[in-house]
Amino acid sequence: MSSDTVSPAIANLRSTLGVVPTDPALAGADDATRLLCWMLAATRPWPAAASDVMEALFTAHRDGEGDDAIWSTLRRRAIDLSEHADADVGLHGRVAEAAAWPLATARAGLVELLHAICAVRAHQASLANGWSAADEAAAHTILSAIAEGDGVTKPARDDIPALFRTTDPALERRFAFNLHTVNTAYLGFQREVAAWLAGAAR
Amino acid sequence: MTSSILSIDGNSLDPIDAAAGDRLQLLVFGATWCGPCKAMAPAIDDVADSYAGRVAVAKIDIEASSALADSFGVRGVPTLVLRHGGQEVDRHVGMLTRTRLSLLLDDTLARGQALA
Known part of the structure; x- marks a missing residue:
């Protein structure tokens, strides 16, 4: 297989992750679709509010949906989802936004999807830690005050963690x-995708 | 897919004005050291291709074209400026997904049609 037939979406993803293309025969359009479906499936279980849109996107990619109107509708639904008040649903909406394009015309598709799913994984890790929005706000209030210094001098960046402590x-x-x-968690999903590209999950 | 994006490395918009004709212009102000600009580059490539008949896209490095960036009041990158008929019609500061950028273009193009 010549390099001309490597999916642009996979080529961009390889470049982003620094994955050396050892086997170009595993980077065609079908592989790109399989990878995208695998990445979407990796975000299951989906929040109830996101489930219909995610399922519709999964089906559209798997079946090679060719109707532009359907993709356009999916994009509108994805944006509505990403503006949901619940943070987890909203982050799944960002995943949906990234996945709402046919891969044949989406060089950015897999890279945007990767970042969106990494953000979901990061958020879920934070929730599992019991780290709340109130904790985040309290930490930022303290860090901002420390960074401002005493009004005359500001602390060196490297000193800020110790001052917080x-x-x-x-x-x-x-x-x-x-x-x-x-x-x-964020980097973990990047490693999973890099392993997929290298042939681990095919 | 071939990119139809112009790179402007001076302080004149003449190249994009000449290339755009009546099309909407999307000016993408960025910098070589800007991570979000790099992350957004594939999305810009995608919209440049998919909107080629309706939108002309130009990338402008704020250091190579500092006077031009100043004239647009660019304070952060990426800054996306939509321009038509020599007038700025919209702008967004910060990274956008392809979906959000397409929505911005669709809305601006629809507004243009409504006003035409």
Whole structure:
């Protein structure tokens, strides 16, 4: 298979993840669709409010939907979903937005989908930690105050974590733990996709 | 797919004005060090292709074209400016997904038709 037949969506994703194309025969249009469906499936179970749209997108990609009007309707539904008041539903809406294009004309499709799903994984990790919106707000209030300094001088960036620890040790400990697990979850899905590209999940 | 995006590396919009004709213009102000600009690049490529008959797209580096960026009051990147008939008609500061960018273009194009 020549490089001309490599799916542009997969080529972009490879570039984003730094995956060396060891087997170009596994990067055609069918592989791109299979990868997208695998990525969407990896976000299951879907929140009830998102389920219909996610299922419709999954079916549209799997069946090679060719009607532009249907894709346009899916995009409108995805945007409505991403504006949902519930953060988890809203993040699934971002996933839906990214997936709401036929891959044949979407170089950005898989890369946008990757980032959107990573954000879902990160949010879910944060919820699992018991890290709440109130915790986040409290941490940012303290960090902002520290970063402002005493009005005359501002602390060095590297000193900020230690100053946070001094100000509120318990919150800082939970903040640092949450940050670590959220980053791990985010990067974890990138690694799963990189492994798929390398042939692990086919 | 081939990209139809113009790169403007000076301080004149003459190249995009000449290429656009009556089409809507999308000016994408960015910088080489801007991560969100790089992340958004494939989406810009996609919309440049899918809207080629209705929208002319130009990328403008704010350092290579600093006077042009200043004249548009660009304070952060990416900044997306929609322009028609020599007038700015809309702008967005920050990264957009392809879906959101398409919605912005669809709405602007629809407004243009309504006013025509």
